[in-house]
Amino acid sequence: MGAQPAGGVVVTAAPAGPVLSARSVLSVRSVTRRLGGVAVVNGVDLDLAPGQVTALVGPNGAGKSVLLDCLSGVARPDGGRILLGARDVTRAPCHRRARLGLARTFQQVAVFPGLTVAQNVLVGAEHHGATGAVGRTRVAGVLRLLGLAELAAHPVAGLPLGVLRLVELGRALAGGPRVLLVDEVSVGLDAAQVAWVAQVLAMTAEEGAAVLLVEHDLALVARLAHRAYVLDTGRVVTTGTIAEVLADERVRRLW
Numbered sequence: 001m002g003a004q005p006a007g008g009v010v011v012t013a014a015p016a017g018p019v020l021s022a023r024s025v026l027s028v029r030s031v032t033r034r035l036g037g038v039a040v041v042n043g044v045d046l047d048l049a050p051g052q053v054t055a056l057v058g059p060n061g062a063g064k065s066v067l068l069d070c071l072s073g074v075a076r077p078d079g080g081r082i083l084l085g086a087r088d089v090t091r092a093p094c095h096r097r098a099r100l101g102l103a104r105t106f107q108q109v110a111v112f113p114g115l116t117v118a119q120n121v122l123v124g125a126e127h128h129g130a131t132g133a134v135g136r137t138r139v140a141g142v143l144r145l146l147g148l149a150e151l152a153a154h155p156v157a158g159l160p161l162g163v164l165r166l167v168e169l170g171r172a173l174a175g176g177p178r179v180l181l182v183d184e185v186s187v188g189l190d191a192a193q194v195a196w197v198a199q200v201l202a203m204t205a206e207e208g209a210a211v212l213l214v215e216h217d218l219a220l221v222a223r224l225a226h227r228a229y230v231l232d233t234g235r236v237v238t239t240g241t242i243a244e245v246l247a248d249e250r251v252r253r254l255w
């Protein structure tokens, strides 16, 4: 990998200004998800703004991944509403949300082991409606962006976890999502890969996407995110600009 993504922007600390005036592209209202009789996501309200990286942080078991499952359509909420733009997608399946511009990565990396790197990324382009030559052009651009071009024809089976995370991120980016949900993207990456991915996510937001970053690496959160929500035992305990949240005494006590 080189020093920064192709066509890249040098990323400095994210501006910490409030986003309250910006339009929300994903709106979550009172979302609850019960598992085994327990509300592991409990009445969550959350808004994602275009052009912003929003962090979702909290201790192990707080409900972050289950909330992402509700947002992406992997799981159905037991209560509440999810709006993607003006559309109510609370009960919409994953593929419909993908067509509407929502993409995600998974904490347990999920790639198609029998496909090559390029084919995995193409799946993401096609899910978002980019087929044929448009899809292939998208794939080539994403592979360059993520430093994966030389591995394009390589089967993903057997590749290291860090590379698989990049492939999965590439699949999510290939459709040009307007909402991108990333779950623990830094796990398994070395420091250079984390820096690279940080720049890619910052660029994705700068180009207008709303990015939700679920992450335990608070240095990465502080570097990238404009705002944050802190989840604990299924509830949002605080939200605000990244500076406000990281300075909050209640947040410090959670780690």
Ligand SMILES: Nc1ncnc2c1ncn2[C@@H]1O[C@H](COP(=O)(O)OP(=O)(O)OP(=O)(O)O)[C@@H](O)[C@H]1O
Pocket: 035, 036, 040, 058, 059, 060, 061, 062, 063, 064, 065, 066, 067, 107
């Ligand atoms: N399929 C399931 N059945 C029952 N309980 C579950 C299931 N999946 C998750 N849980 C529980 O839901 C709670 C929230 O889990 P979740 O994975 O969302 O936490 P998290 O905040 O993502 O944690 P981590 O940071 O460790 O990934 C946990 O108590 C977990 O044990």
